[in-house]
Amino acid sequence: MNQIQSQLYAKLEREIGNTPLVEFTGDVPNNNSILLKRECDNPFGSHYDRVYLELFRHFEDHRGLEQGSKVLETTSGTAGASFAGIGKILGYDCHVAVPHGVDEAIIRAIEQQGATFYRTPEKDYVSGFPNFLRDFLPKHPDFYFLNHSMGKRAGAGFSNNEITLQAFEAIAKEVLAETSIDFYLPAVGNGSTVLGPGRAFLEKGVRMVTFESAQAAVAYDQLYPGRYQQLFGIAPGTLPRHRLRGTSYQGIDFPHIRYAVEEGMIHDAILISDRWQNRDYHELTGRDDLEKLPHWDQSFEGQEDVGRSTRAGIAACLELAKSVKDKTMLIIAYDNANRYDSESILG
Numbered sequence: 001m002n003q004i005q006s007q008l009y010a011k012l013e014r015e016i017g018n019t020p021l022v023e024f025t026g027d028v029p030n031n032n033s034i035l036l037k038r039e040c041d042n043p044f045g046s047h048y049d050r051v052y053l054e055l056f057r058h059f060e061d062h063r064g065l066e067q068g069s070k071v072l073e074t075t076s077g078t079a080g081a082s083f084a085g086i087g088k089i090l091g092y093d094c095h096v097a098v099p100h101g102v103d104e105a106i107i108r109a110i111e112q113q114g115a116t117f118y119r120t121p122e123k124d125y126v127s128g129f130p131n132f133l134r135d136f137l138p139k140h141p142d143f144y145f146l147n148h149s150m151g152k153r154a155g156a157g158f159s160n161n162e163i164t165l166q167a168f169e170a171i172a173k174e175v176l177a178e179t180s181i182d183f184y185l186p187a188v189g190n191g192s193t194v195l196g197p198g199r200a201f202l203e204k205g206v207r208m209v210t211f212e213s214a215q216a217a218v219a220y221d222q223l224y225p226g227r228y229q230q231l232f233g234i235a236p237g238t239l240p241r242h243r244l245r246g247t248s249y250q251g252i253d254f255p256h257i258r259y260a261v262e263e264g265m266i267h268d269a270i271l272i273s274d275r276w277q278n279r280d281y282h283e284l285t286g287r288d289d290l291e292k293l294p295h296w297d298q299s300f301e302g303q304e305d306v307g308r309s310t311r312a313g314i315a316a317c318l319e320l321a322k323s324v325k326d327k328t329m330l331i332i333a334y335d336n337a338n339r340y341d342s343e344s345i346l347g
């Protein structure tokens, strides 16, 4: 790596990470408290800044990536903004595959970084990526596919992406250097913020409780096989696409989630609903069971700027707080509300 490039990395290292840890100021039952690790304060707006700093460095050091190369990522949006922003600073030609129908706000954030877009079918959402890649990669052998969600192929599936996990483990290390916590509540997306920080927290006796949309229920269904169908009378993934962009979706077998469940790392899984899911579920089944779940589509005192999965995290903590007392819970503030199309944030 030449000197200018090392200086760029040094600058990015100073700017990314060491994000603020703040306390939720709203009411929390039973003398519990909620801490938010504000990853949304990273320069390109999310926890994914940490990942792309490490992934680009890894590909330069070990995979022959050189400035000016063409690099590709698949993303529902959040990761794409970090990828394109950091890639541009480091001198790469960034290409991003995003499903149609993703919020314009995040598309604009990626566009501002000058990335080239490919749009996958809206109906397939993130499950459309394997098809896209099967077509695209053989035709473009000069592209580097960073693939933050997965590691190498291993047997029938994929292995965990260790670079991504280590980048997220740093979140736990920063928190533990400041304070101790009792519960860590990660969102379930591809599962890397479950497994990365989760494995460091578990070493310290922290309990991990995941949350995700009731529409998808990927971790929930692996943790409690059959229970979803029994409770709600439909299979996970049956309802129309949920609005917690970046979080779980039925259709891709993400290795981090499977691994965390198999290793017994997840103590419980909370499902989150919203008014649209309640409506869709009612229309489909005539039932109202989702209304009893915690809801993200409300405003939480003092946290007006955070994005949807962070709101869902607060809702999950408030639910957990009903059954424990004097505990400290941690969530990641993944991104900001301004990364979502405003007309649909709160209805």
Ligand SMILES: Cc1ncc(COP(=O)(O)O)c(C=O)c1O
Binding pocket: 077, 078, 079, 187, 188, 189, 190, 191, 192, 193, 194, 245, 246, 247, 307, 309, 310, 334, 335
């Ligand atoms: C806004 C947002 N929240 C939460 C998550 C979940 O994180 P993970 O994929 O690490 O499980 C993501 C992932 O893309 C995201 O974009």
